[in-house]
Amino acid sequence: MDMDYIDIGVNLLDSSFEEDRDEVIDRAFNSNVQILINTSSSMEDSVRSLNLAKKYPSKIFTTAGIHPHNASTGDNSLKESLTRMLQNDCMVAIGECGLDYFRNLSPKDKQLSVFKTHLEVAKETGLPLFLHQRDAHEDFTNCLNEVLDSPIHGVAHCFTGNIDQMNAYLDMGLYIGITGWICDERRNADLIKAVKHLPLDKVLIETDSPYLIPRSLKNVRRNEPMNLSIIAEKLADEMGIEHSQLANQSVINSKKLFNLSI
Numbered sequence: 001m002d003m004d005y006i007d008i009g010v011n012l013l014d015s016s017f018e019e020d021r022d023e024v025i026d027r028a029f030n031s032n033v034q035i036l037i038n039t040s041s042s043m044e045d046s047v048r049s050l051n052l053a054k055k056y057p058s059k060i061f062t063t064a065g066i067h068p069h070n071a072s073t074g075d076n077s078l079k080e081s082l083t084r085m086l087q088n089d090c091m092v093a094i095g096e097c098g099l100d101y102f103r104n105l106s107p108k109d110k111q112l113s114v115f116k117t118h119l120e121v122a123k124e125t126g127l128p129l130f131l132h133q134r135d136a137h138e139d140f141t142n143c144l145n146e147v148l149d150s151p152i153h154g155v156a157h158c159f160t161g162n163i164d165q166m167n168a169y170l171d172m173g174l175y176i177g178i179t180g181w182i183c184d185e186r187r188n189a190d191l192i193k194a195v196k197h198l199p200l201d202k203v204l205i206e207t208d209s210p211y212l213i214p215r216s217l218k219n220v221r222r223n224e225p226m227n228l229s230i231i232a233e234k235l236a237d238e239m240g241i242e243h244s245q246l247a248n249q250s251v252i253n254s255k256k257l258f259n260l261s262i
């Protein structure tokens, strides 16, 4: 039997999809990926993402928010504009937001203030957070705990850490988003150990297309949401469960976290 999936993290506005975006989307739907949640990384992006979602009602949903790389673009009206944007039904999460001290493409203090604005909006709207963190674990958890009460409603998107980091997120109430990182034998050792202890009711799957091409795909220039089953299969193997069980449960979890009424 064919299984259904929800890809909770795709970057369909990436320039690599400019030429054939609708075909990529159709290929995903024809590969049993029934729903796509598009990731926005700036306020400009959020508007484009909203327009894309409106073209595919109940099939494409989106986030709204500013990626830490773009934190410099956050202005004084951010809280208001974000809150207004999120009133659209197809906007199901706040983000991707968080902290990235690996590249520091925006200054730290700006990253911190823009992240906190997103957290305040989460507190006021009750919408889930789509979270990004790299090399900033301590500040990241401090910000979350400072603004929000546990359990925190959100997902640690593209989780690539070890079991201690995973458990810290689970303790906060977060869901864990697993990408094709799990398929990369050069750097997946910690993650594989961690997912063996990942509770089934906290797992979400995502391709993060066009990034993170699963390593088994050769001669491919970009990742696509149709490849989600490759990630699901590998993850199910490492968690020691049936592929169908993982697929079903991750769909249930996605619908619950993002309150998808479909």
Ligand SMILES: [Zn+2]
Binding pocket: 096, 132, 157, 158
């Ligand atoms: Zn990300």
